[in-house]
Every structure is written in C-alpha cells, then in structure tokens.
Amino acid sequence: MKRRELFSSLANSFSKKEVQESQIRPPYYKELDSFHKECINCNNECATFCEENIIVIQDDNTPIIDFNLGGCTYCDQCAINCPNDVLTLEFKKKIDSKIEIDILKCMSWHNTMCFSCKDPCLDDAIKFLGMFRPSIDDNICTNCGFCISICPSEAIKIIKEM
Numbered sequence: 001m002k003r004r005e006l007f008s009s010l011a012n013s014f015s016k017k018e019v020q021e022s023q024i025r026p027p028y029y030k031e032l033d034s035f036h037k038e039c040i041n042c043n044n045e046c047a048t049f050c051e052e053n054i055i056v057i058q059d060d061n062t063p064i065i066d067f068n069l070g071g072c073t074y075c076d077q078c079a080i081n082c083p084n085d086v087l088t089l090e091f092k093k094k095i096d097s098k099i100e101i102d103i104l105k106c107m108s109w110h111n112t113m114c115f116s117c118k119d120p121c122l123d124d125a126i127k128f129l130g131m132f133r134p135s136i137d138d139n140i141c142t143n144c145g146f147c148i149s150i151c152p153s154e155a156i157k158i159i160k161e162m
Contacts, residue, residue: 024065027095028079028087035062038084046078071146095143105155117147
C-alpha cells in the first residue's frame with residue numbers, strides 16, 4: 001500500500017467533516033436574494049447537472065456547495081441548466097470563501113510527510129516549505145475545495161467570506 005493510499009483510507013474512515021460554512025452558493029449568481037425568490041419553486045436542475053455532485057439542495061429548496069463531497073471544477077453545468085436564471089454564466093466568479101490550513105491539525109506541520117492536499121490542487125496553490133509546512137497561496141487558489149475532503153487529518157477548512 002502506498003502512503004497516499006494509506007492516508008486516503010484513513011480519511012475515508014473518519015466521519016463526515018463539519019465544514020465551517022454558511023451557505024456557500026454555486027459561483028454563478030448575481031444576488032443572494034434571488035435564491036430565496038426563485039429556487040423555491042425549482043426542480044433542482046443545478047444539482048442534477050453538477051458533474052462533481054457537490055451541490056446539495058437544502059430544506060428551503062436552495063442550493064449550496066458541500067465540499068465534504070468533493071470540489072468544484074467550475075464546469076458551468078449548474079448555470080447552463082438553471083431554468084430560473086439564478087445561476088448564469090454572466091455572473092461566474094470565484095467561490096465566495098477562503099480555504100485555510102489549520103497548522104495545529106496538519107500532519108505536515110508536525111513533521112509527517114503528507115502531500116494529500118497538494119495532489120488534487122489543479123492550480124498548484126498549495127506550497128510546501130521543503131517537504132513540510134504547507135500554505136495556500138490566496139493569489140492562485142480558486143477555492144475549488146478539492147483539498148478539503150482529501151485531508152486525512154481534517155486540517156483544511158473553508159470559511160465563508162463576508
């Protein structure tokens with residue numbers, strides 16, 4: 001068994017993480033109010049067409065992103081298939097959040113070689129000081145969230161930007 005496979009198996013054995021979020025919405029909206037005005041009578045096509053299956057419909061029938069399920073590829077399918085134009089390509093933006101590494105939980109910050117967060121980062125936004133001490137370059141990070149669910153020590157969190 002390779003080290004990364006071991007870390008992945010350990011991560012899967014943990015219970016679902018509670019992501020510190022406050023309704024992180026798909027990144028294609030103009031106004032937050034439109035979710036509560038237009039989505040309440042929708043058939044949830046945004047979630048149906050999400051390639052990564054990370055859009056979850058809440059009890060109030062509005063979509064949020066659940067990074068415990070994976071990350072966003074910005075594939076545009078949720079916006080293309082939104083029948084009420086709450087999500088449109090015209091308003092595509094970076095996800096309104098910030099990804100952070102909790103250095104108290106991070107194994108690499110405690111002298112254990114782990115690159116679990118770096119491997120899925122398509123933008124190479126996670127930098128290591130040598131083999132240890134990862135940090136996220138906010139200028140490069142797209143807040144896609146692929147690093148969150150893969151972290152075996154649950155050290156990566158997402159915080160809703162205000």
